[in-house]
Amino acid sequence: MLTVQRTADGGPEVLHLMETDDEQPGPGEVALDVAATAVNRADLLQRQGHYPPPPGVTEVIGLECSGTVAAVGEGVTDWKVGDEACALLAGGGYASRVVCPVGQLMPLPPGTDLVTAAALPETACTVWSNVFMVAGLQAGDIFLVHGGAGGIGTMAIQVAAAAGARVITTAGSAEKLALCRELGAAVTIDYHEQDFVEEVKAATDGHGADVILDNMGAKYLGRNVSALATEGRLVVIGMQGGSRGELDLGKLLVKRGAVIATSLRGRPADEKARICASVAEHVWPLVGAGEVRPIIERTMPLTDVVAAHELMESGAHSGKIVLTL
Structure with a gap:
């Protein structure tokens, strides 16, 4: 099978395509012939040597894919060879075949083709698990998402708005802010020019x-706590702004807030x-109804993986970058 391998930790230039042996599914696993995968910021961190895969997981980068079932392992009864699916992965998506539990x-959302579906698993599962399953967002709540024009942000805006929340988001350009409004953000904040705490309060x-x-971590920790409502929940899913910050517990206690x-x-x-x-139950119907859609900046062949990583690192994109096979 064709895989993307790293020759060392470093920049996009360390990524190279290589032929390796096909992987076979074990008990409770399924092998997919991959149609497409997508680039996530975590992929860049892994390429740089900062985000190793969990123990026992392939070193091949890639946290999501779509494709056709090529083989099923012992005990698998709900899927058969030839079925189309998309998958949330711990690794291995940058390949022509992948094996996963x-x-x-997940089935493709209604009306979604294989290439488009590749842009959904990581963002949908991240947003749904954190915003709804962990933080318990409800209709009528005020929801702030940072980086609203990114893959996670564009998904979060749409799903939260569809759930009846009032969405506020930050982004870094007029074009990206316009996209956020188009997707359902009621309030948009230019983080270069505006203080998001003041804007949220206003x-x-x-x-x-x-x-x-x-997704910023330490850099935004204090300001995020300041922006929280009473009994608000701050969910941190990234450390683009560092991993160590100072937390004012007194301010958090007064608000009876939570940092997760x-x-x-x-x-x-x-x-x-x-x-x-849960994503297939709650989010896929929204995709099928056209209330939620993946925002895809560019679709590129897997052979252009270096250029795809360069585009992701530039920050010039909005939404997802999809790689096809």
Whole structure:
């Protein structure tokens, strides 16, 4: 099978295509012939040597894919060879074939083709698990998501708006802010020019955000707590702004707030299976109805993986970058 391998830790130039032996599914696993995968920021970190895969997981990069079932392992009864699916992966997506636990396979959302479906699993599972299953976002809540024009952000805006929340988001250009409004954000904040704490307070008459989804980590920690509403929940899913910050516990106590840090990749397979099942139940109907759609900046062949990583690192894109085979 064709795979993308790293020759060393480093920049996009360390990625090279190589032929390796086909992987075969074990008990409770399914092999997919991959039609497409997508680039995530975690892929860049893994390429640089900062985000190794969990123990026992392939070193091949890639956290999601779509494709056709090529083989099923012992005990798998819900899928058969030839079925189309998309999958949440712990690794291995940058390849022509991937093996994953059966619980991490999902049907394609209604009306979605294989290439488009490749842009959905990681963002949908991240947003649904953190914003709804962990933070408990409800209709009428104020929801703040940072980086609204990225893959996670564009998904979060749409799903939260569809659930009846009032969405506030940050982004870094007029074009990206316009996209966020198009997707359902009620309030948009240019993080280069505006203080998001002041803007959130002004837009909510001092209430603040009931739920915040943050990918910046330490850099935004104090300001995020300031922007929280009473009994608000801050969910940190990334550390683009560093891993060590100062937390004012007094401010958090007064607000009876919560700071939650989560990751998806290293969770046990049974937890991922529950998340995938919940996404298929709750998010896929929104996709089928046209209320939620993946925002795809560019579709490129897997052979252009170096250029895809360069585009992701530039920050010039909005939404997802998809790689096809």
